[in-house]
Amino acid sequence: MSKYIYGIDFGTTNSALSIYDEEKKEIISTITVPSLLYFHQEYTANEATNYVVGTHAIAAYLSDGMKGRFIKSIKQILSRSSFIETRIHNKRYNASDLVALILKDLKAKADEIIGLDCQKAIIGRPVFFDDDSAQKDTLAQTRLTKAAKIAGFHEVRFQFEPIGAAFAYEKTIQKKEKVLVADLGGGTTDFTFLILDPANAGNKDRRSDMIASGGIYIGGDSFDSAFMWEKGTPYFGKNTQYEATPGKVLTVPISLFANICSWDKMNFFNGLRIQKDLENYYHYSKRDRKFKNLMTLIDNNLGYSIFQSIEKTKIELSDLQSSRFTYEHMEIEIDEQVTRTQYDAVIEKDIKKISVYLDEFMLKNNIKPEDIDSLFLTGGTSLVGGIQDLFKTKFPHIPVNSGDNFTSVAKGLAYSGYLFEEN
Numbered sequence: 341m342s343k344y345i346y347g348i349d350f351g352t353t354n355s356a357l358s359i360y361d362e363e364k365k366e367i368i369s370t371i372t373v374p375s376l377l378y379f380h381q382e383y384t385a386n387e388a389t390n391y392v393v394g395t396h397a398i399a400a401y402l403s404d405g406m407k408g409r410f411i412k413s414i415k416q417i418l419s420r421s422s423f424i425e426t427r428i429h430n431k432r433y434n435a436s437d438l439v440a441l442i443l444k445d446l447k448a449k450a451d452e453i454i455g456l457d458c459q460k461a462i463i464g465r466p467v468f469f470d471d472d473s474a475q476k477d478t479l480a481q482t483r484l485t486k487a488a489k490i491a492g493f494h495e496v497r498f499q500f501e502p503i504g505a506a507f508a509y510e511k512t513i514q515k516k517e518k519v520l521v522a523d524l525g526g527g528t529t530d531f532t533f534l535i536l537d538p539a540n541a542g543n544k545d546r547r548s549d550m551i552a553s554g555g556i557y558i559g560g561d562s563f564d565s566a567f568m569w570e571k572g573t574p575y576f577g578k579n580t581q582y583e584a585t586p587g588k589v590l591t592v593p594i595s596l597f598a599n600i601c602s603w604d605k606m607n608f609f610n611g612l613r614i615q616k617d618l619e620n621y622y623h624y625s626k627r628d629r630k631f632k633n634l635m636t637l638i639d640n641n642l643g644y645s646i647f648q649s650i651e652k653t654k655i656e657l658s659d660l661q662s663s664r665f666t667y668e669h670m671e672i673e674i675d676e677q678v679t680r681t682q683y684d685a686v687i688e689k690d691i692k693k694i695s696v697y698l699d700e701f702m703l704k705n706n707i708k709p710e711d712i713d714s715l716f717l718t719g720g721t722s723l724v725g726g727i728q729d730l731f732k733t734k735f736p737h738i739p740v741n742s743g744d745n746f747t748s749v750a751k752g753l754a755y756s757g758y759l760f761e762e763n
């Protein structure tokens with residue numbers, strides 16, 4: 341029997357795997373990989389050479405002139421019942437098949453480190469995969485279980501991601517604390533309120549320490565979508581007018597622009613079908629210059645590179661008061677200054693939703709600010725200024741802690757081996 345357990349955080353943006361040595365009772369290594377897949381445009385009979393994972397996916401996509409299939413935020417399709425499968429290279433891939441490719445990559449790298457085939461894993465899951473619909477949630481977990489099996493994991497347990505983050509934090513504290521953990525990722529924001537005590541770390545049953553868990557389907561991707569909507573779409577002809585019939589001027593459908601704000605729509609639903617419509621709008625708008633940019637974006641698969649610019653602007657604004665949103669490619673030219681205040685306005689609705697959700701979460705679970713000894717914030721989105729302000733304003737007297745924003749969940753999952761001992 342292997343003495344290792346893998347803690348796996350399959351994230352919307354980044355995935356991580358921590359290797360736990362059950363004999364030494366410690367984590368011996370942590371690997372991270374961006375949750376990205378790229379299928380080359382050209383393919384061969386050998387499936388393994390037809391796709392690339394993680395940072396290599398970006399490099400291959402760019403060096404192929406963005407012609408193949410680039411897939412981002414795959415975690416979000418786990419709960420979409422409308423997503424059945426996608427055809428790539430004449431092969432059908434369902435959600436589990438796609439997720440399995442990321443898990444397989446992590447497993448292969450970790451197995452190489454330990455020199456063994458480890459089939460035992462604790463896999464994280466958000467508190468809710470989607471807007472609190474039990475049916476979708478079950479679907480997502482079933483698909484994730486299947487993906488783990490395809491990737492070669494035969495002993496699998498699930499743990500809430502924020503509980504994983506909490507266990508990583510528990511390793512750093514000296515005394516018992518009641519902690520509110522917030523894990524703000526690319527897809528979701530999850531909360532858990534629990535009792536942490538270094539003396540209990542590794543105990544068989546921690547169920548009585550968990551006081552409440554909850555989550556909302558908003559994360560860094562939502563901020564990027566809001567930014568695309570507010571600051572990006574005007575460059576792609578939102579509000580373009582066209583002459584539908586002689587003398588009758590209409591505005592092009594707003595849904596076209598909603599589609600370019602969301603990754604999964606851009607990836608899976610933007611087919612050739614709308615090509616004709618776009619050409620017609622373009623023609624009858626008297627060849628609107630900005631509308632042309634929309635066609636260039638869709639025709640040339642530029643979604644990823646635009647979103648990279650959007651993310652770069654966001655990340656810079658985590659440290660600076662002002663940044664530039666720039667993009668220059670194939671006649672599309674964007675160069676606009678964005679201040680922290682303007683960015684705060686773009687994400688205001690999402691921040692408000694997180695705030696309202698947190699208030700409801702506390703009310704529902706009867707948690708008062710004075711019950712909380714400390715806050716632990718993790719996940720990439722916890723670095724956003726507006727998010728930090730939210731917690732400072734809500735809990736001015738409670739100390740805020742943070743750890744490694746991109747690996748704490750995987751580490752804490754790896755510390756959750758007790759799950760294998762419960763019945």
Ligand SMILES: Nc1ncnc2c1ncn2[C@@H]1O[C@H](COP(=O)(O)OP(=O)(O)OP(=O)(O)O)[C@@H](O)[C@H]1O
Nearest residue numbers: 351352353354525526527528560658719720721723
């Ligand atoms: N310095 C930064 N400032 C602001 N946002 C950041 C920063 N670094 C990363 N992000 C954002 O954090 C998000 C990724 O965070 P993380 O890796 O924790 O998410 P994830 O675990 O993949 O997602 P989830 O937990 O929702 O499935 C992305 O939206 C990314 O743009």
Ligand SMILES: [Mg+2]
Nearest residue numbers: 351525719749
């Ligand atoms: Mg995460």
